[in-house]
Amino acid sequence: MHLSTLAVVVSLSAVLAALADSPDAALRDPSVYFCKHVDFEPPCIYMAAPTGRCVNLPSAWNDEVSSLRPDPQIESCRFFQHYNCQGPSFDASYPGYSNLINDVPGFNDQISSFMCDY
Secondary structure (H helix, E strand, O other): OOHHHHHHHHHHHHHHHHHHHOHHOOOOOOOOEEEOOOHHHHOEEEEEEEEEEOOOOOOOOOOOOOOOEEEEOOOOEEEEEHHHHHHEEEEEOOOOOOEEHHHHHOOOOOOOOEEOOO
């Protein structure tokens, strides 16, 4: 019995190693870079931006964002004032906005969710 368990573990390890070496392992959803301060000053976080899906910011980031930058491969993102992609919104694409206070008046520390297309 121990020998068959070992064989399964070794086989599974080989499969996982092959998957890690495949080109698909390098693929990931494009992301949006959010910072709590202007000029992309920390703290900052990358959040995956799956195309066409609404993403709610974690509670620690809700109404805390002062600068943001979608990845270059993202065509456009819409950022919403409320969770579930509701309420007033604005659009952004790369290179984003380094200062929401000046660049998008009324949206500094007001972002709760977003949706991107690419």
